[in-house]
Amino acid sequence: MPSREEILNAKILVVDDSADNVDLMLEILREAGYTDVSSTMLPEQVCPLHRQHCYDLILLDLQMPGLNGFQVMKGLKEIEQGGYLPVLALTAQPSFKIAALEAGARDFISKPFDLMEVHKRIHNMLEVRLLYKELAQYSRQQQELALHDPLTSLPNRRLLEDRIATVLQHATRQQSKAAVMYLDLDGFKAINDTHGHAYGDEILKLVAQRLVGCSRKEDTVARVGGDEFVIVMGNIAHVADTQEPANKLIEAVSQPYQVNGLTLQLSTSIGIGIFPDDAHEVAALIAAADGALYEAKRSGKNRSCTAQATQGQVPQHHTMSATPA
Template sequence: MIPADEIHQAKILVVDDCEDNLFMQIEILKMAGYSQISSCKNSSDVLALHVAHAYDLILLDMHMPGMNGLEVMARLREVEKDSYLPVLAITGDRGFKIAALEAGARDFLTKPYDMTEFQMRVRNMLEVRLLYKTVAEQGRMQKEMALHDALTALPNRRLLVDRIEKAMQHASRGHNMMAVMYMDLDGFKAVNDTHGHQTGDELLKMVADRLLRATRKEDTVARLGGDEFVVVLSDIAHVDDVVRPASKVLRFLSTPFEIGDLTVKVSASVGIAFYPGDGNDVEELLARADKALYDAKRAGKNRYHFSDLPMLLGAVM
């Protein structure tokens, strides 16, 4: 159920070319406790008003000069598409009932109408509309959760794969390169073992924040799980286009983290692979970057390592 106060705060647009009808409907709505009521006498303005304000209910007179109610609803469907069309059609012509419902109106009120019936139909329509919006928002949030890491809110592997594929396509069209930086934290296990998983989780969230600050807005920062992160860099023309952000990431992550009363020190090892030189599909590219990551660890940690630097330099110099 939708709370009564939420229903009363719903946005309502009353559309009628007759000033007396507008006044009467607005007064009935005010008496019923509705607080966000707008009105319109020109039917051709309805679409622009709805796009600007996203009304929860449009009380639409079907017989108006210029554009009639059916034409207004046809225009509204263009912006609502498969969504809910929040129209309560009002007319003195019962013959318009089927046509209005077929056009997308969710309910119908025939003039002259009873004030109690008017109020009940408005309330019922608003409750259904707000329930529809609640369900749609829950679906959107579930979709977001399916694509993002629950701890850091960064893209997860599923969304990362899509972002890499798009970056590869863009690089191919522009005859350019893209790169992935695959990294994990040096010393993260010791933090978990010494200070507990709650401290480890806080550290991961702070690492995510620093990675976002160390990279460009157009780059993708993702978490694969544990202490593994990936940065996707698009529009790479030269090795320096990766050296700079890789060095910046190492610098940002090696700065001590203040977590409560603790000062936590970690660093990162980074493996870097390029498209198209190191691979032509996502999994191959990630595998090459992962291997380069472990080469960086074996070389002493707190550093980056290219998957195949000689080949890369030959390709871009």
């Protein structure tokens, strides 16, 4: 549950066309200890202000010239789509109370104000609003965890497949090509077996950083399991456009790693699948890249190989040590 301090620090907006009513409500709130309170007498300002400040509570008068409270709530609902509308309606008309709730207000306060009622309804609404925000934040965090690798924070296979699908759609519209690079680390098992999984985990995090550093901002770098990574490239014109990026990745991964005072070294093999040359669907393109990776491994490791190379072309390669130091 939200703490008393969190409730008193919540963002509150008072909306009323009467200066006396605004002053009274501001005084009530400040005397109660609320620290972040603002007001407006212009109903057309409410939605822009809420977009900017994301209020935890809006005390909204229903009867105002120009836009009335019901029209304001309609605009607020567009901002808070699927969310909790933080509106506490202020009204002197008993008949407006039910209408306000039906329009989206979470509660109401009757005019003239009863001090105990005001304090209780404001506190209760803020408690619920802040709890709702906590749950929404937790839900977002859970979604992030479900789509990202917990060790490296890179996208996982689930998010990767969605990113590939998006890249393929874009390539189809632009009549261009896209590439999936499937990477596997050469020599990683030896590091794990010799120095333990803690060292292996540090290597994986460092490799992830190097792969991201070598890739374009628009590319997706994902970890799909163990010591396997995938990089998705869009907006390429020819298969040859993947060779320089692949060489950069091979060179970057092969540089020594400093982990807890030890110097460790490994390399990477890369298989490359091209859309639409090798496959038209996400799963098939990943499989094509995986098959090319197998060929790169079989041909000596520490090199890249396109899916087309498995049909008779010579794999491209660098000669670098894959032996841990």
